Amino acid sequence: MIELQFFDWLLAGFAAFCLGISKAGIKGLGIFFVTIFAIVFGSKSSSGIVLPMLCVGDLFAIIYYRRDVNWSLFFSIFPYMIVGVILGAILGKDLPESLFKYGMASIIIVSVTIMIWWDQRKSEKIPGSWVFGSFLGVLGGVTTMVGNLAGAFVNLFFLALRVPKAEFIGTAAWLFFFVNLFKLPFHIYSWETITPSTLRINLYLLPAIALGLFLGVRLVKIIEESMYRKLILFLTALGAIIIMLK
Numbered sequence: 001m002i003e004l005q006f007f008d009w010l011l012a013g014f015a016a017f018c019l020g021i022s023k024a025g026i027k028g029l030g031i032f033f034v035t036i037f038a039i040v041f042g043s044k045s046s047s048g049i050v051l052p053m054l055c056v057g058d059l060f061a062i063i064y065y066r067r068d069v070n071w072s073l074f075f076s077i078f079p080y081m082i083v084g085v086i087l088g089a090i091l092g093k094d095l096p097e098s099l100f101k102y103g104m105a106s107i108i109i110v111s112v113t114i115m116i117w118w119d120q121r122k123s124e125k126i127p128g129s130w131v132f133g134s135f136l137g138v139l140g141g142v143t144t145m146v147g148n149l150a151g152a153f154v155n156l157f158f159l160a161l162r163v164p165k166a167e168f169i170g171t172a173a174w175l176f177f178f179v180n181l182f183k184l185p186f187h188i189y190s191w192e193t194i195t196p197s198t199l200r201i202n203l204y205l206l207p208a209i210a211l212g213l214f215l216g217v218r219l220v221k222i223i224e225e226s227m228y229r230k231l232i233l234f235l236t237a238l239g240a241i242i243i244m245l246k
Helices: 006-023 030-041 043-064 071-075 078-091 097-120 130-147 151-160 165-190 196-222 225-245
Strands: none
Touching: 006 030, 006 043, 006 196, 030 043, 030 151, 030 225, 043 130, 043 165, 043 196, 071 078, 071 165, 078 130, 078 165, 097 225, 130 151, 130 165, 151 165, 151 225, 165 225
């Protein structure tokens, strides 16, 4: 059984609360709660501890936003994310954490900078090449397997395509639901980061996730479409900086 001090439980509870808000639709918080869990449990161990909680949040999201999914958009990136997950499962054990951390953060920051420049130009043109979706999809798959951090790349993909808020949330919910289910066997049987001990921790943190889901749904309703886009860009860029400083 993993032994935690009182302060560790407070941090883990706050991270679970942020996870709930994120799964309710306030995208971009993933880097924050993943970082906190890594501080409490360690980088590799936390990847298995977080995954079942992500699945719980995904299940809520696909039920609540079930009418807002765009299946064409879903299949434009899902297969590439699966390829990325398999690559991440193979390479994850030997990948230097510093290389992963700085490489991913640099890609996110450059992508966000391009997006902001794009918005300033008021361009209506959107990326149409399959290379764009496949590149971000594979990167998202690798990073979600290694560190549950695919959200940044999926956010950038949907923002670049100017996906409306409701459709953004609903499609992302189904996307991560299937991707996270696909990751489970790797964490259970290959990496062995999901155990009865870690599942017990998940149960203790469920109330915090539920509270985050409750608040997140209400926040999504009051955030305007244009402000939602700016918020996701800001949180994604800030998260990339946090990764570099971690």
